[in-house]
Amino acid sequence: MRIRKEKEFLSFFDEETGRYMRTGIIKGGKDTGEDPFMSSFPELLDVGIMGHCRHGKSGLCIKAGVECYQDGLHAEQPNMKLQDFKELTAQCRGKTYQFALGGCGDPDQHENFEEILHLCKNAGIVPNFTTSGLGMNKHIATLCKKYCGAVAVSWYRSEYTLHAIELLTAAGVKTNIHYVLGRHTAAEALQRLKERSFPEKINAVVFLLHKPVGLGSRGNMIRQDNEDFRRLIEYVSSESCRYKIGFDSCTVPALIRHPGNIDADSLDTCEGARWSAYVTPDMKLLPCSFDNQEQRWAVDLKTHSVQEAWNSERFEEFRNHFRRACPGCGIRAQCMGGCPIRPEIVLCSGKENTVTEAAGGRIG
Numbered sequence: 001m002r003i004r005k006e007k008e009f010l011s012f013f014d015e016e017t018g019r020y021m022r023t024g025i026i027k028g029g030k031d032t033g034e035d036p037f038m039s040s041f042p043e044l045l046d047v048g049i050m051g052h053c054r055h056g057k058s059g060l061c062i063k064a065g066v067e068c069y070q071d072g073l074h075a076e077q078p079n080m081k082l083q084d085f086k087e088l089t090a091q092c093r094g095k096t097y098q099f100a101l102g103g104c105g106d107p108d109q110h111e112n113f114e115e116i117l118h119l120c121k122n123a124g125i126v127p128n129f130t131t132s133g134l135g136m137n138k139h140i141a142t143l144c145k146k147y148c149g150a151v152a153v154s155w156y157r158s159e160y161t162l163h164a165i166e167l168l169t170a171a172g173v174k175t176n177i178h179y180v181l182g183r184h185t186a187a188e189a190l191q192r193l194k195e196r197s198f199p200e201k202i203n204a205v206v207f208l209l210h211k212p213v214g215l216g217s218r219g220n221m222i223r224q225d226n227e228d229f230r231r232l233i234e235y236v237s238s239e240s241c242r243y244k245i246g247f248d249s250c251t252v253p254a255l256i257r258h259p260g261n262i263d264a265d266s267l268d269t270c271e272g273a274r275w276s277a278y279v280t281p282d283m284k285l286l287p288c289s290f291d292n293q294e295q296r297w298a299v300d301l302k303t304h305s306v307q308e309a310w311n312s313e314r315f316e317e318f319r320n321h322f323r324r325a326c327p328g329c330g331i332r333a334q335c336m337g338g339c340p341i342r343p344e345i346v347l348c349s350g351k352e353n354t355v356t357e358a359a360g361g362r363i364g
Contacts, residue, residue, distance in 0.1 A: 002097065002124075004043075009036045011043065013097040015126050018149050018174070020097070035333070038274035038319065041095045041310060046289050048103030049085065049110050051077030051281035066156060066180050068104075068214055077104070080281040082112045088279060089123040091306045098149065101129035102289065103281050108144075109135045117147035130178050132156050133164025141171040150174040152206065162199065169201035176203050181251075182210030182220035186228035193232075193241055204244035207232075209251045211342050213290050222254075224349050230258065237261035253338040254347030256331055269336050273297075273318045277310065285309040287318045290341045 004011045011022035024033045053068070080103070092099075099120055101107040107129040110116060120127040130152040144151050153164050155177050168175040177198060179189055189207065192198055198205055212218045222229050236245045237260035247255060252269045255262055273287035280292065283301040291297055297318050299309035309315065318340060325337020338346035 004039075004095075004097075006036070006040055011039070013043075015124075015149070018126070037322075041307060042092075042275065042277045043096060044098045044100060044271070044276040045088075045092065045096055046100045046102055046276060046278040047080070047085070047088065048279055048281050048289065048292070049080040049101050049107055049116060050103030050105035051079045053105035054109065066154060077281050079103070079105075079110055080279075080283070082115060084283050085112075085116055086119060088283075088301070088306070089119045089125060092125060093123040096125055098126045098128060101127055106131045106133075106135055108140045113140070114143055117143055121147055128152070130154055131164065132160070134160045136160075136164035136167050138167060138171070141167040141173060144168060144173045145171045148173065150176060150203065152176040152178040155179045165199045165202060169199070174203045175201070176246075177205045179205055179207050180210050181207045181222065181229070181232075183222055183226060184220050185210075186222065186226060186232055190228060190232045190235060193235060193243060196242060198243065202243075204246055206246035206248070207251065208248045209345060211250065211290055211345055213293060213342065218344075221345060222347065224347060229254075233258060233262070234260045250339055250345060251347070253335045256334050257348055264334060267334065269334060270322070270339060272340075273310075273315045274322065277315075287315060288341060290339075296341075 002013045002015065004013075008025045008027075009023045010026070011020070013020050022036065024031045025036050026032070089099075101116070107113065108131050117127055126149040127147060128149050128151065131154065133153045133156070151168055151173050153161060153168070153175065155161060165175055165177070179185070181189060193205070209222065210220050212221060233255065235241055249268060249270050252267050255267055256264060259267075270288075276288075278286045278289040278292070279301065280286065280295075280298070284295065284298040285301055285304075285306060286292065286295060287297050297314045299312050299314055301309060304312070321340035322336035326332045326335070329335070335348065338348065
């Protein structure tokens with residue numbers, strides 16, 4: 001168990017189980033119950049070790065019904081250099097709990113994948129990653145068991161999806177399914193949950209809200225009036241659902257407004273620039289990977305340390321969205337206005353919704 005003492009609170013992370021918790025703001029030696037706003041250094045880094053996708057040119061994601069937010073169809077960047085990754089782990093040693101390895105392409109296909117996992121281990125950082133599963137094999141699955149906290153397999157509706165899940169679970173790896181939830185997939189998700197047709201040995205199904213970024217189309221965005229989405233929320237919070245379920249923080253505004261039987265205290269809104277950040281393959285720090293196209297809040301880690309980038313004016317500008325959004329809303333502390341990067345995905349119909357982009361301009 002790792003314990004990190006901040007100025008106003010404590011956080012705890014168990015490397016073996018992945019359990020994480022933090023106290024409220026502590027005053028006079030007592031927990032006030034008030035949630036802290038941010039950490040002094042990212043507790044989790046989404047590290048884009050992949051700069052291009054070897055399957056992207058064939059439109060693998062599109063064929064699987066997944067619209068790649070990293071735009072694998074056109075991305076041409078080199079993968080992250082091993083020396084850059086070494087420097088990153090050195091700066092994060094003793095500070096960051098987890099690396100979510102990602103980028104454009106399957107992280108398990110990086111030319112230095114084993115060395116990357118070993119560097120994480122030596123720095124006391126738990127690596128996790130998401131893969132399409134297309135290149136998964138027994139050797140990679142064994143490495144995952146040795147080094148990783150968990151592995152997620154994107155639901156690509158293919159034989160290689162099921163094969164990857166089988167290899168990982170057989171190796172004893174905690175394996176999740178990442179399912180992109182859009183207008184065209186919500187009904188299928190509900191049906192699979194009801195029919196229990198996801199593989200039996202998985203740990204959980206984690207739903208990721210579709211975003212209009214990269215190859216992501218606006219036509220596949222979930223809207224307020226989507227009945228399939230509403231029924232899905234009702235079902236996952238009922239006793240009939242036999243899977244462990246997770247949602248990304250982008251979905252939180254909708255869950256807060258219409259939680260079904262979901263405990264609101266189990267929800268945590270956007271962590272970008274507050275608890276987590278994204279590192280591009282060419283070493284730029286962004287508040288979130290969904291800013292990978294425009295890079296409006298990017299800070300170059302070739303000229304700045306992670307700490308300097310985290311404390312930069314650009315990151316503060318991003319955080320100001322959470323501080324100022326929807327001041328008249330009674331539940332703003334739980335939601336903070338949702339996504340500053342793509343405000344159109346914020347599923348909130350509250351009359352108090354006055355979400356403003358972090359860079360300025362009324363959008364709602």
